Amino acid sequence: MAKRIDVSGLNAYYGNFRAVEDISMTVEPRSVTAFIGPSGCGKSTFLRTLNRMHEVVPGARVEGKVMLDNEDLYGNGIDPVAVRRTVGMVFQRPNPFPTMSIKENVAAGLKLNGVRNKKMVDEAVERSLKGANLWNEVKDRLDRPGAGLSGGQQQRLCIARAIAVEPQVLLMDEPCSALDPISTLAIEDLIGELKEQFTIVIVTHNMQQAARVSDRTAFFNLSAVGQPGRLIEIDATEKIFSNPSVQATEDYISGRFG
Amino acid sequence: MDTPDTAPPQDVPPSKDDLLVDSPKGPRRGSGTSATVPALAGPQRGRGKVRIGDRLFAGSSRGSGIVLLVVMAAIAVFLTIRSVNAISHDQGNFLTTFEWNTQEGAPLSFGIAVLAFGTVVSAVIAMIIAVPVAIGVALFISHYAPRRMAQALGYVIDLLAAVPSIVYGLWGALFLVPHMLGVNAWLNQYFGWTYIFGQSQPGAQPRSLFSVGVLLAIMILPIITAVSREIFLQVPRMYEEAALALGATRWEVIRTSVLPFARSGIISASMLGLGRALGETMAVATVLSPSLLLSFHLTDPGGSTIAQNIATQFGESQGVGRDALIASGLVLFLITLLVNGGARLIIARRKEYSGANA
Known part of the structure; x- marks a missing residue:
């Protein structure tokens, strides 16, 4: 189920403003890759180019190549809708559909894919909720509104919704920044389990979190405000946090910058 | 956890x-x-310590509330007293009599049935036509049209809402009615079997409830569109992105996140439009050739609505005759109240699923 991502020469623009400049990297399958860096360095923008969510912002466009195994996501005739079904995403703020029950939320993606068989949907809902470590907490109230859960539960519900459609890759944009430490721990444990099935890319501002959950870490930076963000280096997480090869990385992770 | x-x-x-x-x-x-x-x-x-500003504000807002209640009570008392007076002088049955004889000298005999029927039917026709079109236009403005075009369209819609109803009435009588002839003939030919579109006198001037419904639809379209557009624009971006990230097409985004979120807002917008359709007077009076016949042939000329009847009869009525008109106004008031209550019930039934709690 998991696929490798190969990015080469990627630039992302908002209108005329270049937000991300010339990024090339490889994301290994069945592993967790963390993106760290200061605000405005383009790591979220870059993340959103990986499932073609960047271009839903008016005026936004992308140049370059993103290969998912052997398929260029920005190739001719590639349907962005199909890309997003293969590359799932979890957002910063938990966003379960407010008008749907817990079960309907998890089944939303399946419904979009045309799965109508009730038994198959029920099985997928249970499997996904179990996969998101939420099943035991909600199994008796699947018909209650998803918005009635706590923030941490809502975020796990969103993860369940994302994995229900069995994507190849799961992108997470600061999934814990709106959560308390206990809920954060739950999500981090979950990420550790999910990487056995999925390729996971996570953006985080929390460097301890990057060190805890990721196998590889990419550091992004920008030379000045208004300048495009760049990839400074990507390496094994251990190496980035103990002995990075670029001075800027060391400055950032040790808190000496600016 | x-x-x-x-x-x-x-x-x-x-x-x-x-x-x-x-x-x-x-x-x-x-x-x-x-x-x-x-x-x-x-x-x-x-x-x-109670601060003076707090006290002033609390006092003035409480005062406004009380004034509103007093005015409402005064209207209700007035309507009820005059209505009771009129109905007690009614020689016919207020609910079932199909005539409205309130002229001086003749025996008083009037009933609300035809008027209520005309009011409800023309408003329902207007809603059936206007609501889907308004939602479509609002969605086009909020989610499909390029920004410039959306702005221009928004202005045009607001402008439509500002046209006085008598102007709509003149346009309806001088332009819409002649052009409805062909539409009615077509409906009669292909949908005559439904009875409601059948014509008992083909070729008659279509000063009918159906034409009124079409005109009312045009009149309430802007208000429903404008309110729905605002609601659609307020759907938080994060819910639309949630649907997009699951691989939803534009229409699926609208279906899974925009429309459910906006549901109660659409109902409220429709109620605003319905309120206008039920109470519209001048445009209806200009287009309709009123008669107190209750006919389900909706494209036949004739029929009458409560508000239109009040406007046409008021000048010729005296004393109890006027009270009879007030009684019909009370019925209109009750119909509006019922409709609004029903809408609130629909909204409240799924309250915990509404986007407002998110």
Whole structure:
């Protein structure tokens, strides 16, 4: 189920403003890759180019190549809708559909894919909720509104919704920044389990979190405000946090910058 | 993980259900713990200094509320007294008589049935036509049109809402009615079997309830569109992105996140439009050739609505005759009240699923 991502020469623009400049990297399958860096360095923008969510912002466009195994996501005739079904995403703020029950939320993606068989949907809902470590907490109230859960539960519900459609890759944009430490721990444990099935890319501002959950870490930076963000280096997480090869990385992770 | 282990145990030992943060029992526990809060805040609030601005504002807002209630009560009392007076002089049955004889000298005999029928039918026709079109236009403006075009369209819609109803009436009578001839003939030919589109006198001037409904639809379109557009624009971006990230097409985004979120808003917008359609007077009076016949042939000329009847009859009526018109106004008031109540019920039924709680 998991696929490798190969990015080469990627630039992302908002209108005329270049937000991300010339990024090339490889994301290994069945592993967790963390993106760290200061605000405005383009790591979220870059993340959103990986499932073609960047271009839903008016005026936004992308140049370059993103290969998912052997398929260029920005190739001719590639349907962005199909890309997003293969590359799932979890957002910063938990966003379960407010008008749907817990079960309907998890089944939303399946419904979009045309799965109508009730038994198959029920099985997928249970499997996904179990996969998101939420099943035991909600199994008796699947018909209650998803918005009635706590923030941490809502975020796990969103993860369940994302994995229900069995994507190849799961992108997470600061999934814990709106959560308390206990809920954060739950999500981090979950990420550790999910990487056995999925390729996971996570953006985080929390460097301890990057060190805890990721196998590889990419550091992004920008030379000045208004300048495009760049990839400074990507390496094994251990190496980035103990002995990075670029001075800027060391400055950032040790808190000496600016 | 998220179990509230700080919550004090209630009289029952915590069962498995109680470990759920938001179990159905949640509110009961919530009210139990919050009962301690006033005890802490109470004395402070009681003795605290009351600021003059607070007092002024509280007084003026309370005053406005009271004035509103007094005005409403005065209208209700007025309508009821005059209506009771009129109905007690009615020689016919107020609910079933199909005539409206309130002229001086003749025996008073009037009934609301035809008028209420005409009012409801023309408003329903207007809603059936206007609501889907308005939602479509609003969605086009909020989600499909390029920004410049959306702005221009928005202005045009607002402008449509500002056209006085008598102008709509003139346009309806001089332009719409002649052009409805062909439409009616077509409907008669292909849908005559439905009875409601059948014509008993083909080729008659279509000064009918159906034409009124079409005109009302055009009149209420802008208000429904403008309100729906605002609601659609307020759907938080994050819900649309949630649908997009699941691989939803534009239409699927609208279906899974925009429309459900905007549901109660669309109902409210439609109610605003319906209110206008039910109470519209001048445009209806200009287009319709009124008659007190209750006919389900909607494209036949004739029929009458409550508001139109009041406008046409008011000048010729005196005394109890006017009271009869007031009685019909009370019925219109009740119809509007019923419709609004129904809409509120629909909204309240799925309240906990509404986007407002998110």
